[in-house]
Amino acid sequence: MNIEELLNKYFEGETTCEEERELRRFFTRGIVPEHLQIYRPMFGFLNEENRQSKTAVPEVPRTSVPLRRRLLYIFSGMAAGILLILGIAGLNRHINTSTANYVIIDGKCYTDAKLVREQAMIAFRDVSISEEEVFATLFSE
Numbered sequence: 001m002n003i004e005e006l007l008n009k010y011f012e013g014e015t016t017c018e019e020e021r022e023l024r025r026f027f028t029r030g031i032v033p034e035h036l037q038i039y040r041p042m043f044g045f046l047n048e049e050n051r052q053s054k055t056a057v058p059e060v061p062r063t064s065v066p067l068r069r070r071l072l073y074i075f076s077g078m079a080a081g082i083l084l085i086l087g088i089a090g091l092n093r094h095i096n097t098s099t100a101n102y103v104i105i106d107g108k109c110y111t112d113a114k115l116v117r118e119q120a121m122i123a124f125r126d127v128s129i130s131e132e133e134v135f136a137t138l139f140s141e
Helices: 004-011 017-029 034-056 067-095 113-127 131-138
Strands: 102-104 108-110
Touching: 004 017, 004 034, 017 034, 102 113, 108 113
Parallel strands: none
Antiparallel strands: 102 108
């Protein structure tokens, strides 16, 4: 490909990395025609920056996290998730209000209104006392 075509392609932003390397090599190593001399400093600068960036940035060694610590993170996250689920389930039980009426008789929960009414009447009959029994209790010696 012609250098002028590559330049046009470069300024349009359509060049590949290899084509840009070719342009840098052309303007830094070869004999550049007079009408293209104005681009020589730009590509020389880019070539120098490219060379310095490769040597100036040392590769940072990757430190691996020990297996023990990774397992600790994993299990801690799982435990936190389980506690969160249990907490939400416990709160849901207390927040969820039931609209149905119920009564607990001898440790069992009943919601049948007829059965509840019968049990209440039986309990009232067992508790009720006559006037004579009240006076006898009050005035007994």
